[in-house]
Amino acid sequence: MATGDLVLGQEQGQSSAQQRVVNDFSINVATVNGSGSQSANSVLLKSIFGMGVPVSGKNLFPSNIAGLPTWYTIRASKDGYVARKRVSEVLVAMNPETAKSDILALPAGAVAIYDESLNLKQYRDDVVCYPVPFDKITAAVCPEAKLRKLVRNMVYVGVVAQLLSLDLTVIEQSVKKQFAKKQKVFDLNYGAVKAGFDFAQEKLVKQDPYAIEHMNQTAGKIIIDGNAACGMGAVFAGVTVVAWYPITPSTSLIEATSDLLKKFRVTPEGKATFAVIQAEDELAAVGMVLGAGWAGARSMTSTSGPGISLMAEFAGLGYFAEIPGVIFDVQRTGPSTGMPTRTSQADLLSTAFLSHGDTKHIILLPGSVKECFELSHDAFDLAERIQTPIFVLTDLDLGMNNWMSEQFDYPETPLDRGKILTAEDLNKLGSFARYKDVDGDAIGWRTLPGTRHNKAAYFTRGSGHNESAGYTEKPEEYLAVMDRLSRKFENARKLVPAPILERNVGSKVGVIAFGTTDFALKESLDEIKKRYNVDVDYLRIRAYPFAHEIHDFVASHERVYIVEQNRDAQLLSLLKLDLPAEQAVKLRSILHYNGLPIDALSITEEFATREGL
Amino acid sequence: MATSTPAPKVNHIGLPVLEYRGGKSTLCAGCGHNAISERIIDAMYEMGVEPERVMKMSGIGCSSKSPAYFMSRSHSFNSVHGRMPSVSTGAILANHTMTMLGVSGDGDTASIGMGQFVHLLRRNLPMIYIIEDNGVYGLTKGQFSATADIGSKLKTGIVNDLPAIDTCSLAIQLGATFVGRSFSGDKKQLLAMLKAAIAHKGTVMLDVISPCVTFNDHEGSTKSYKFMQEHDEPINELGFVASFEDIHVDYDPGTTYDVEMHDGSSLRLRKLREDYDPTDKIKAVQLLMDSHAKGEVLTGVFYIDTQKSSFTDLLNLVDEPLGQQPESVTRPSKAVLDQLMTSLQ
Incomplete structure (x- = not known):
């Protein structure tokens, strides 16, 4: 049965096999949530990682306990790109409900691995199809019927491993790590991987160009x-x-x-x-x-x-x-x-x-x-x-x-517990006023409950208070507290994590982003450079209130695109409030807000359109 | 039945009562809340509690302002409306060696704060939780609260047609381990109750009827002085013997019930009713419901459980306050981070 389905794929495979695609594609595993595919996907991810290939995994799951569609995407990228890609090249279709739409979403020349009963071949003649009798393979290695739903997932790991030439010894290690010290569980799961692998080796003919090969890009790294x-x-x-x-x-x-x-x-x-x-x-x-x-x-x-x-x-x-x-x-x-x-x-x-x-x-x-x-x-x-x-x-x-x-570094500095007065301090000082700016940094000294000194106590309240923490409705006392709070916030610009100038090429156009947008943006900027020969400065913001470097960055560029994942240009709005009017007008928005992580191509296309590239 | 000798000039930790006083009250003259503040001062003084070892908590409302009017030497936190329980929970977790006393009102507890209140009871958080209960919102000029009795009338003539929430029944059912009701005007009973409360470890829930002289002390109010004087029916007369005081000898053992408190002191309930057993939850709730049906306001300690673990006991915390653990304890070593990094490779 398998070979019959492969005839067409063979022809296609011939040409694409000439241009092998190594360590640069995405695998999309479509399952239902609650089916226990997490371990299988984790083994795949960690095996690619274990082969030294940069990799990232994304779980696209429903707000539901069991039975609704879930997709897990594993991206291997020799260049180290870890953002979501809009399309995946390898589909593992384990969910009958979504199988048709899943295969229809594939680009031409992509790969589909699926249960043979789904007969997905009928929908695409430009996709390499690998039907697999999952139930038969699973039943042979898992006598216990109630475990088959879980073990079935490990079969696709084996099939994928063989087709993409993953290193079986690395997979074995990953399975071992996944199931820690439970030998029986390991035996069952690795047996399923092996059965899938063997099936693919014996019954499937490689028709597609995708492969994972050893690299050395993940040594010492963590997931x-x-x-x-x-x-x-x-x-x-x-x-x-x-x-x-x-x-x-x-x-x-x-x-x-x-x-x-x-x-x-x-x-x-x-x-x-x-x-x-x-x-x-x-x-x-x-x-x-x-x-x-x-x-x-x-x-x-x-x-x-x-x-x-x-x-x-x-x-x-x-x-x-x-x-x-x-x-x-x-x-x-x-x-x-x-x-x-x-x-x-x-x-x-x-x-x-x-x-x-x-x-x-x-x-x-x-x-x-x-x-x-x-x-x-x-x-x-x-x-x-x-x-x-x-x-x-x-x-x-x-x-x-x-x-x-990269591995995390042990914190270099001791914990900063801030300004706290002890009983001994109070003995020396005689008294203190909780909200008084004695150091000129707009931060007062506090005492902790339990401090054994008769002047330690103060009254904490959300109502109007003066610098001694006493209740007040006096305009000047309220103003003093509010203005000090404002100064404190202003000073925080220097205390919070500084922005990082991720790309500094002296361009007229700049981009600003924060958080996860970074992954896609870095990839996009490489893409923009490659496609249009345009290089762009990029500043990544790490805190609010904004450090002065952010003002300087905007000031030193003609136009600045703020790339963010919301509808209302929230970072841009915050920057506008902060910047002088003549700087604020330089800001432009690139937005993404459909619930999926932003991808590089979307940024590239939007940027190119806006910049007339 | 007073058990204390006349107040000495200083208490057993050498402090005069003056050191337990607070700022000048800004509440209305004659407000029941002021009388409660006075009793808190007396109780803390007589029990010899070190003021610096007390955290005073409150929410929002007339009652919640009152921690400013007693014990200025104690740290105080006047939080937000109905949220005293959560702030108190955090504070006691940071330092479980402290005595915590919270003052809330009927609105702050039984309306906006009901969600947090019931969970505090459920946790048996070690604190004294006082409701200064006048059945009315004072600061916003006299709307009914959820503890206002059905049929009671506002000054404006509006009659309450919804049933009152009985915070005592609720507290007993949900897990508080010391539940009582008193009246702000009953010096002797309230003082004895507060002193026992200080000795208790676990949630002490005291509903203290405290008539609002401005908005709820008129004909038709069921939380007025007059109403309370006519309907207050104590179930037990209280005597509290702190462990450091001379033990009072009672001549009529057949009519008393002694409860041993956590610090070894004892609370003596003089039974006015036959067979009242403050350790029986079901009877306590039944008694409250019966008296409510009869239109009586029962006062006294309805329920005590000195055996149940408090919330901080259940957490199995180290003896030293969590907030004061040194860095050597709270920050794991570099070896631990290395180990974690290796496991993630």
Whole structure:
């Protein structure tokens, strides 16, 4: 049966085989969620990584527990590009529901691996088809019927491995690592891989040009998702109180944090040096964060858009009463519930001014998993140094997908616990005023509850207060506090992570982006240079308020494109508020907001059109 | 039945009562809340609590302003409306060695704050949670709250046609381990209750009826002084014997019930009703419902459980406050990071 289907593919394969495509294509695995394909996809990803080939994986999943379509895309890229590609060249169609549309979406010359019963060949004669009798192969290696649904996934790993010439010994290692020390589970799964591999070897004739070959681009590198990296950053920042409420796509950030705390922060006597509390809602979660921050703990919460909206009132309290705390927002699409399992960068503007009154917040914007680790660590230092809530905005794409990365560096500096007066300090000083700017940096000194000194106490409130923390309705006292807060925010421009000049070629046109847009943008700028011989300066922003380098960058270019993943040009809007009018008019927008991660080609095409290239 | 000897000039940690005072109250003259502040001062003073070891918490409203009017030497956090429970939870997690006393109101607790309130009860968070309950929103000039009794009348003549939420029944059902109701004007009972509350570890929920002299102390109000004086029916007379005080000898053991508190002191309930057992949840709730049906306001300690673990016990925390753990404890070593990096390769 298999050979009959391959006749047409053979002809096509002849020509394309001459131009082999090595380490530069995407594999799209279409399954249903809840079918247990995650392990199989992870093995594929890690095997390509294990062969030294730069790789990235993206899970496109539904907001559902079981039975709805899911796609996992693995991109191998010899050039190290890790952004989403608009099309995939290799399809593994395991979901009958979407199989037809999946194969129709393939470019000409692509590859489709599918269960033979689907007979997908009928839809495309310009695609290389490899029908596989998955049930038959699975049944032969998995006597236990109820496990077959899971094991079936490992069969496609074997088929893909053989067709794309993946190294079987590397796959074996990956399967071993995946199933840790469970020999029986390994035997079953690797047996399935082997069965798929053997089938492909015996029954399928290679008709397509795609192949993975060994490289040495991943030595010493790690694979991790952004949520785990943020959690790790928090743990190495010494977080002690974690309060949260479950929400996609942020839940795994807390799970990662919690796992690390349980592993590394329990005393030999079995006592915890941390508390993780699942709160009743996001209001309570952030309330706990502020209560803990006020009483001296390094505290954090993690949420996504709907949770951020609920935290608005407390965010204002944190800002006005000057209480440290770290709030992660793994952004998903809005408005409202939006598409909970799709990505976006659309919380930037609302977070910057979260809460009523004149409130503004410091936001950190990691652009890689390494920066997830570093900036989430820095967030705790900044929160206590500046005495304010710090927001760390990532997104679903960064947070929930696997990314290749350089190893994380151990923090070089000791924890910065900020300005805290002890009882001994108070003995020397005699007294203190909580909100007095004694150092000229607009940051007051605070005391912690429990400080054994009769002048240590002060009254924390979200109502109008003077520099001694006393209640006030006096205009001049209110103004003094508000103006100092404004100076404090202004000073923060120098304290937050500086922007990175990613590309400095002295062009007239510049681009600015933040977060995950970076992956696609870097690829796009290479593409623009290759296609149009146009080289472009690129500045990547890592925090709000904006550092002065950002002003300088805009000032030194004629036009600046702001590339971001939201509808309303939120970063551009924030920049406009910040820049002088004659600079603000230079800003242009390139936007992407369909819920899928931005891809290079979309940026390239838009840029070329706008620039008349 | 007073058990304390006349107040000495200093308490057993050597502080005069003056050191427990706060700022001048800005509440209305005669407000029940002021009387409660006075009792808190007396209780903390008589119990010899070090003011610096107390965190005063509150939400928003007249009641929530009151922490400014007692114990200026204690750190205080006047948070946002209805959210005292979460802020308190965070604060006690950061430093579980502190005594925490929160003052909320009926609106702050039973309306806007109901969500957080019930979860605080459920967690048995170690704190004293006082509701200064007047059945009315004072700061916004007198709207009904959710604890206003059905049929009670506002000054404007509006009659409440919705049932009241009984915070005591709720607290008993949901897991608070010390639940009582008192009246701001009942010095003796409230003081004894507060002193026992200080000795308790777990959630102490005290609903203190505190008439609003401006908006809810008139004919038709069921939370007025007059109404309370006519309908207040104590279920038990309280005596509290702190562990450092001379143990009072009671001559009539058949009519008392002693509860041993966490610090070894004891709370003595003098039963006015036959067979009242403050450790029986179901009876306590039934009693509250019965008296409500009869139009009586029962006061006293309805329920005590000194055995149940508090929230911080359940978390199995180290003895030192989490907020004061040194870097050597909170930041894992470089070897740990190296190990993690290796496992991710």
